[in-house]
Amino acid sequence: MMALLQWAPRYSVHIPEIDVEHQALFGVLNDLWAATERGSDKQAIVAAIHRVSETMRNHLRHEESLLEQWGYPRFNEHVLEHQKLLLQLDTLVASAVSNDKREMEINELDFISNWLCAHIENSDKDYARFVAEKEGGGEIAKSSPSWRQRIAASVTLSRSVMAALILITMAVDIIVVGLLSYGLNATRNLQEREIRATVESTALLLDHNISESVSKIDLVLHEVEDWLEHGHSVNGRIEAREANKFLDNRKSWLSGLANFRVTDEHGTILYSSGTSSPESTSISDRDHFIVHRENKRSGLFVSNPILTRIGHEWGISLSRRYNNPDGSFAGIISATIPIDYFNNLLSAANLGPNGVALLRDGDTGLITRYPASLSPSQQIGTKVFSDELGQAIASGDRARSFHTQHTGDGIERLNAYRRLSAAPFHLVVGMGTDDYLARWRSDVAKAVVIVAAFLLLSAGSVWLLWRLFGLTKKANNSAQLVREIAKSKQQLSEAHRIARLGFIELNTISGIYSLGEGTQDMLGIDPTLKSGSEEDVFSNVTSDDRAQLVGLLSGKSGSCFDLELRIGVRTLHVLGEVNSEPTAPAMIVMTLQDITDRIIAEQERAAMIERIAESDRMEALGTLAGGIAHEINTPTQYVTDNIAFMNDGISSLLDLAESVKAVKSMEGDLVGVKKNLDSLDLDFLKAELPAAAAQAQDGTLRISKIVQAIKEFSYPSSKLPHPIDLNHLIDVVATVTRNQWKYVADLEFDLDPDLPKISAIEGEINQVLVNLLVNATHAIAELGSSSLGRIEVKTQSLGDGVELTVRDSGAGIEPENLKQIFELFFTTKAPGQGTGQGLAITKAIIHRHGGQITAESEPGSGACFRIRLPLEIPAASFEDAV
Incomplete structure (x- = not known):
């Protein structure tokens, strides 16, 4: 250890x-x-x-x-x-x-x-x-150092210098790019700060101009209010001509900035500057009139944009209330500023081609915008604006700047926002990003070109130095390369010896085969033979394999091949590769491995699977035997009962017949016949005796079907592939396994009536069907449900084959187990309830028949096994069994 x-x-x-x-x-x-x-x-x-x-x-x-x-x-x-x-x-x-x-x-x-x-x-x-x-x-x-030491030191030194040079170049490149990026970013930030200051200053100036105009108008409104109240208190009333002249004079003071109107307490316009108003023109429904009428302390009221009833133009109304001498409401004085006035103020700001200035009322409705827009979302009174402006308005700040990317006209801008000091208006001034960053972007493009040229120059310099170093290194390693080639060949030969591999090298020009150590024994030739001709090397190979190998060797060009050579009872696996290097001779290198033991092991494994499959089939039959006996016992019981009933009925009828016969032969009397007739229930016997005979016949047919199914399942007609009816086999297996599933699930069939026959081994397909039906039954039983589950069996034609599907409503299969269910001895059942052989044998049988089997499942949703079989078994299927 x-x-x-x-x-x-x-x-x-x-x-x-x-x-x-x-x-x-x-x-x-x-x-x-x-x-x-x-x-x-x-x-x-x-x-x-x-x-x-x-x-x-x-x-x-x-x-x-x-x-x-x-x-x-x-x-x-x-x-x-x-x-x-x-x-x-x-x-x-x-x-x-x-x-x-x-x-x-x-x-x-x-x-x-x-x-x-x-x-x-x-x-x-x-x-x-x-x-x-x-x-x-x-x-x-x-x-002194040898020539090898000097070369090694030179290469090491060159490698170190090159690495340092590359690192220094990369560092310089990174520093240059970093400094340039930093400078460009700083320039952009400075540019944006300057533009922010510009738009904020412009907004402040516009705020000042608008607020100053509002203040002047309000001052005139105060004066008109005092004049009207004084005239009413002294004279009781004011002449229209005098009042209109007074209002015209005040309009001229403001250079025609606003038109003045005076109403009575009912909203009817009494006096006006400029064009006289039509008779009975009333503004009693206007918001500013209602506010002043209802509120004694209303003060200055600035309206949202309104369409005037005199002149029919859009304007902003600034109004004040005036009173009678007793303090009651006498009417209002209003000054209407045309929207064009505000538009002229906004147009005076120099904001560039993509700039914008706009004014919104206290309800955020649009008053005016410069430049004007044809979009419906940019008309007077509309309330469509960016989220950033909405946040600025909601913040309550007097002034604020913000950046918008998504605007109504699709232009990105830097904006300044102001809440006007003299009126409840919102002012926005913005400059287009494309305008103020145009020069900066031009500088960026120039910088990118300069940096790209610099990086290209530095990279080219490093590449030239690296190329020079590579050429030097190749020259220094030439002698080492020769030694490495010789060493590699020695290592290859040693590797083949250790791994028990043979090695053959064919020079296609000379036709000479060179053999590695141990190859002679594998080919069964003279162990002292190191090289030779085709006849010398492959003399013991079977003629068919030898002819195939020679054909491959003569037809290969820059590709690989593999085949098997038989030498007596031994089999060699050959892998070949052509060396098509232009500077090397045309060589074909072949590696040989003795796979005799592997083939024997595979044959033994196939035989073992056959034995296991046969054992599994017999085990399944043994397991089903008790259920089959029960299936036969049930019809046998009611056949016996019906025959006994028929025997009793027939005996009574025969007795009656005998008494009738005796009367006919004058040996009996009618009294005896009548007595026998009264003792019989003829209507009952007439109805029940035929029914009993039919039931007995049906029972014998059921017994016959079960016995026939057992016979077909236990003793298939052939152990060789022959045409079979898959639908019929399903019916046979359903009959044999009925006692397994009838108390657990309903078995439903969807069988293609035009399903073609397939070439298969009947007994093996029977075994597959039993395994799938019994497994489906066990999967449903695991749920422990009091109601019956469902097993669906379906067949369909695929043109060149058939498909069989077995689907159940059982517990399903866990995803981690789904990949292993076809492995031999793998089972998810409790110890003693499963051997893990059924599905492995099923897969082996399907593969032997040239087909495929797959499983689909989700835990709790049942499982589906899908089998596809060809109409004809491929010739190689039984040669490559399992």
Whole structure:
């Protein structure tokens, strides 16, 4: 058993770098030991073996390079030891990967630790003594380095310089790109700050202009209010001509900014500036009139956009209330500012081609927008706006800036928002991102071109240097390549010997076959023969196989082939590959493996499956026997009862007939006949005797059908494939298994009446059907339901084959078990209730018939088994059984 390795002083060779690598090897070997000991799965053990192989390979490669530099006299023998170990390791790795067992045997791994410990204490200690002696005599220091050492040092130095150069170049590239990105980002941030300041200043200026206009109008409204109230208190009334002249004068003070109107207490316009109003024009339904009429302290009221009744244009009304001398409501004074006035103010802002300025009323309805938009969502009164503007309005802030990507016109902008100081309006001023970032984006494009050129130049410089280094490295490794080729051939020959493989190399130009060690024994030829002609090498191969091989060898060009060669009772598997390198001679390399034992094992396995299948069929028949007996007993019972009834009835009728006969022969009297007749219930016998006979006949037919089904199931007509009716076999198996399913499930059939016959072995298909029906019954029984389940059996034609489906309403199959249900001896049933052979045998039988079987299931939703069979069994199916 592989022991757990412990590092000890006796394993030290007193060369620090070698000792460190030896300790690392001890560690990975201990990991492999632990994985094997605790019975880890195959994947974990294979991974551990790979780590051992990789660590060992790296160490031996490093050790060989040091020995070559030191000029160790037994260098070749030491390397040979390494190569033998590596070949064994490769074989072990290949065995672990292909092994179907869940874990490897520990004794298969012993040789690694044994070899390592022995190698360190013998071979490694030997070169350690050599190094110590040379260092003590000063020979290493005094001797000049060999040409191999100078090349190795040169390559190592070049590799280090190249790595440093690449790292420096990458660092410079990253720094340049980073600095440029930082500068461009800083420039964009600065540009956005400047634009933000611009739109905020513009919004502030527009706020000031609009608010100043509102304040002037409000001042005039105050004056008109005082003038009206004074006139009413002194004169009682004011002449219209005087009032209109007064309002015209005040309009001129404001340079025609607004039109003034004065109403009475009923909302009828009495006086107006400019064009006189039509008679009886009333605004009593306007919101601003109603507010002033209902509220003595209403003050200045600014309306939302309204369509004026005089002039019919959109405007904003600023209004105040005036009172009678007694303080009662006398009417309102209003000043209407045209919407065009606000539009002119907004158009004065220089916001660029994609800029926008807009004004919204206190209810967020649109008052005006510059530039104007034809979109219905951008008309007076509409309340469609971006989420960012909605958040700014809801925040209650007096001023705020924000960025919008999704706008009504699809233009991305940086916006400034203001809540006007003198009116309940919302002002938004925005500049298009494409406008203010146009120059910055141009700078970015130029920077990208410059950086791309710089990166291309630096990458090209590094590539040229790397190319130069590669050419130097190739020149330095030419001699090493020759040695590696020879070593590879030696390793290949050793690998074939260890793995018990044969090796043949054909030179297609000369027609000479070269044989590897041990190949002669596999071919049954002279063991001293190292090379020869086709006749010499393949003299013992059967003529058919030899002709096939020669045909493949003469027709191959740059591809692979494989075939089997029979030599007496032995069979060899041959893999061939053509070496079509232009600089190498045309070679065909063939690897031979003796697969005689494997074929025998497969034949034995097939025979075992046959025996298991036959045993399973007989076991199934034995299991069904009790149910079949019960199925026969039931009709037998009512046949017996009906015959007894018929016997009694017939006896009474015969007695009556005898008495009638006696009267006819004058040997009896009518009294006796009448007595016999009165004792009989003729109507009853007339109805029941035929029914009893029919029931007895039906019972005998049922018994006959069961017996025939048992006969067909137990003694199939042939053990060789022949045309069979699958629907008929289903009927036979349903009859044989009836006592299994009739108390558990209803069996439903959907059989294709035009189903073609298939070529199959009747007994094996019977066994498949029994396994599927019994399994479906058990799956439904597992639910423990008081009601009957359902089993559906369906057949259908597929043109070149048939499909059989068996679906149940049972417990279903867990997903993790669905992949394993066809494995031999796998079962989900409780111990003693299942052997795990039924579905494995079913799959083997279906495959023997050239078909396929699949399973579908979800836990709790039942399962469905689907079988597809060809109409004719492929010729190779029974040769490749199971």
